[in-house]
Amino acid sequence: MSHNIFGHLLxxxxxGESHGPAIGCMLDGCPPGIALDGAHVQQYLDRRRPGTGRNVSPRQEPxxxxxxxxxxxxxxxxxxIAMLxxxxxxxxxxxxxxxAYRPGHADRTYDEKYxxxxxxxxxRASARETAMRVAAGAVARLIIPEVRVEAEVIAIGGEEDAGRxxxxxxxxxxxxxxxGALVECRATGVPAGWGAPIYTxxxxxxxxxxxxxPAxxxxxxxxxxxxxRLRGSENADPMREGGRYDSNHAGGISGGISTGQPIVTRIAFKPTSSIRKPVASINAAGDAKEAVTRGRHDPCVGLRGAPVCEAMMALVLADHFLLHRGQCGG
Structure with a gap:
């Protein structure tokens, strides 16, 4: 039994694999009649692609x-919708x-499972797979044009001063x-009511x-x-006439359902596992080895992770829009 499909209605x-001939995706459940071309998708892929500077992987993939x-x-x-x-x-x-297995990567766990x-x-465990998430997320944005999704790196190596x-x-x-890095991803324009109690x-x-x-x-x-760490009185978001809130400790979601406030998430990316610095490990035979990765990798995977976070946010929100419309109309 495999698990390679994400989403409820969307x-x-x-x-595809990192070094295979191609990667691709199929997005099912997109409503008809939405204007879509490759240029729209490409603008988001260009924000994620490697080879664009010294702080990302030098792999040259257009x-x-x-x-x-x-x-x-x-x-x-x-x-x-199939894309390649x-x-x-x-x-x-x-x-x-x-x-040797790379500690922190999926090398050994894939061997153990399969x-x-x-x-x-x-x-398949490579972050290269996430390019197709970004492509699908570009389509998802068109399903919910009233919603704006943005992500940014807010800390690297525990340091919040971008100048360093x-x-x-x-x-x-x-x-x-x-x-490692910390990314904040926000969605504005989400109306109250998306989401569902308990299981969804x-x-x-x-x-x-x-x-x-990945990571x-x-x-x-x-x-x-x-x-x-807070008291209930500190964590509460006081409500005012007209549905206004004084704060947003809930991050725009209460009881599993959107409140109409900005949806705020923070995502922690661990340091890239593929590094040149030797780390104690073993090989497939169980023999002691040092893991040293010679390939081309990001010194901080979170830098290219921000567009992926946006894509996943857009996919989830578009999916929940369709779920809400299916049950409640509108």
Missing amino acids: RLATW DQVRILSGVHDGHTTGTP IENVDARSADYPADA GRRDPRGGG WDAMLDEARADGDSL KLDADLAGAMMSI VKGVEIGEGMNAA
Whole structure:
């Protein structure tokens, strides 16, 4: 039993490996009649693609998207939308099959689960897969044009002063090491009422979506972990006439349903697992080895993770819009 489909009514399946011939996706459930072309999708992919500066992976992938189905005469048809991106700069020799497992990566766990894996760049576990999430998220945005989704890095290596980030990344790169990051993703324009009680809570789906992104180890919504330190009177969001709130500790979601306030999430990306600095490990035979990764990787995966967070937010919100419309009309 495999699990490669995301969403309730707006359903996304991605496919492909980091060093395979191509990656792709199929997005099912998009309403018909929405204007869509490759240029709209490409603008979001260009924000995520590698090879654009010293603080991201130097892999040269243009990430040129092709829309293969689900669009005719520039509009969605209501049928599945298939999109494809060819891999043009793979270097599989950087990942010998007998190399040590990379601690923190999925190398060993894939072997334990499947008994085999694609070692080239991490195969399916590579963050390369997220390009197709960004492509699908670009379509999802068109389903909910009244909603604005934006994400930004707010801390790198625990430092919130953006002026210090370049020097910190230079130092980590020179050390053969990497840094983690914190990304904040917000959605404005979401009306009150999206989401569902108990089993399909909007915040639960958002948390699951963000946690599905490679290298993400923590998600907060609204006040998040800090809510455990507050009194009820401090954490409450007082309400006023006309549906106004004095604060937004809830992060725009209460009881699993949107309140009409901005939806605020923070996503913690761990440091990139693929590093040149030696780390104690083992190989597939269980022999002690040092893991040293020679491939091309981001010194801070969170930098290119922000557009992926936006995409997952857009996909979840578009899905919940369709769920709400299906049950409540409008």
